[in-house]
Amino acid sequence: MEMISAVRGFKDILPPETDKWRHIENTAQAVFSSFGFNEIRIPVLEKTDLFRRGIGESTDIVEKEMYTFTDRGEDSLTLRPEATASVIRAYLEHALHGVEPVSKLYTIGPMFRRERPQKGRYRQFHQIDVEILGPDAPYTDAELILMLIHFLSRLGLKNLTLELNSLGCAECRPAFREGIVQFLKGSEGELCGDCQRRIGTNPLRVFDCKVEKCGAVIAQAPLLTDYLCTDCREHFAKLQACLDRFAVPYRLNPKMVRGLDYYTRTTFEVTTEFLGAQNAILGGGRYDHLVRDLGGPDIPGIGFAIGLERLASLIPEQEGWSPAAPQLFIAALGDRAVEKAFSLCNRLRMKGIRTEMDYGGRSLKSQMKRADRLNSAYAVLLGEREIEENRALLRNMRTSTQEQVGLDELEETIIKIAR
Numbered sequence: 001m002e003m004i005s006a007v008r009g010f011k012d013i014l015p016p017e018t019d020k021w022r023h024i025e026n027t028a029q030a031v032f033s034s035f036g037f038n039e040i041r042i043p044v045l046e047k048t049d050l051f052r053r054g055i056g057e058s059t060d061i062v063e064k065e066m067y068t069f070t071d072r073g074e075d076s077l078t079l080r081p082e083a084t085a086s087v088i089r090a091y092l093e094h095a096l097h098g099v100e101p102v103s104k105l106y107t108i109g110p111m112f113r114r115e116r117p118q119k120g121r122y123r124q125f126h127q128i129d130v131e132i133l134g135p136d137a138p139y140t141d142a143e144l145i146l147m148l149i150h151f152l153s154r155l156g157l158k159n160l161t162l163e164l165n166s167l168g169c170a171e172c173r174p175a176f177r178e179g180i181v182q183f184l185k186g187s188e189g190e191l192c193g194d195c196q197r198r199i200g201t202n203p204l205r206v207f208d209c210k211v212e213k214c215g216a217v218i219a220q221a222p223l224l225t226d227y228l229c230t231d232c233r234e235h236f237a238k239l240q241a242c243l244d245r246f247a248v249p250y251r252l253n254p255k256m257v258r259g260l261d262y263y264t265r266t267t268f269e270v271t272t273e274f275l276g277a278q279n280a281i282l283g284g285g286r287y288d289h290l291v292r293d294l295g296g297p298d299i300p301g302i303g304f305a306i307g308l309e310r311l312a313s314l315i316p317e318q319e320g321w322s323p324a325a326p327q328l329f330i331a332a333l334g335d336r337a338v339e340k341a342f343s344l345c346n347r348l349r350m351k352g353i354r355t356e357m358d359y360g361g362r363s364l365k366s367q368m369k370r371a372d373r374l375n376s377a378y379a380v381l382l383g384e385r386e387i388e389e390n391r392a393l394l395r396n397m398r399t400s401t402q403e404q405v406g407l408d409e410l411e412e413t414i415i416k417i418a419r
Ligand code: HAM
Pocket: 081, 082, 083, 084, 113, 115, 120, 121, 122, 123, 124, 125, 126, 127, 129, 130, 131, 259, 260, 280, 281, 282, 283, 284, 285, 286, 302, 303, 304, 305, 306, 307, 308, 309, 310
């Protein structure tokens, strides 16, 4: 019969890759917790309007990348393309702002965007998403970025670039928008069709266009940073001073606008030259009006999301993690030996010792090969002769040394060396 394959752009994560992911997630949990963050778990399906309003009608995500369907002729639902809008929906729905002035939340899970799949770009991908809701002080921006950099260094990542920008606020952004519209109108003929349309709908999106001739126009464009109001300027300077105090290197990139419309003031990305075209491991920024735009009070926020697939691909094999391996492999041959091994194996498992055996009746030699392939720390050899003589051979696979152990002491001996 014909085999059914996974949907294009939807990827299986197999062991030992899953061990690496668990290492990343455990490290995130530990680091985020010490910075005062709590986990939130939110649904993958939301009402479509949440993302239309949250991310912005004229973004690529909302215009062409969402998995949207009508649920039995009633609601329009969408598989979440990102987590920020959902976190805020939950924050408002459960009135978390009424309990605490500051909410520091993180969530890890799958997101869905119907982009063209390629290396580092999938239609189901995973994010580690972090949000701080409540404060607007630049110290908040600094604490979030410091935590992020600390997290990446705990994972042993090097050669990363932190790119930083400020997108201004409701005071100064309109002037910039006007400036950029005037500039773009002057070069309208040199822009691609999409960007010509963007002049009227969302001129900042032109900065993100990958078409070469648009890039050439943008290279001459006025810079956002030249339009910042005094408050935004001071906010941005304070953030930089905090990062300097911790010797965090960054590169100011006044052309970075980010692909979602909700950002105000601080925005940032971490990029690497090792990922080719999909060079952003993560992106984030401040969104001081998103909570209000989603129907809540005027509460500012800031956050970021890391692409887990991209992050994992940068962590080398065995760097701070190793594929799960048995502590013990029991190679048994003959009915009586297998029966004894089966009991021992499951008793040890119940005591928390990762133990493997096989029931296939293969030669002791091929079973030992399997123990080796599984990278087991120890092996027990139990054949008919060992049963007769009431002993087993306990082999240390790392040092290739072995000793005879009486069957009555075997379990205790293993527990002692495995702990
Ligand atoms: P974003 O820049 O759209 O931001 O996505 C963040 C990260 O998710 C990207 O840097 C990338 O690593 C990963 N990513 C995005 N699309 C894909 C894809 N198709 N395949 C693989 N990885 C992908 C956001 O989503 C914002 N919600 C971040 C944020 C949180 N801003 C404030 N709070």
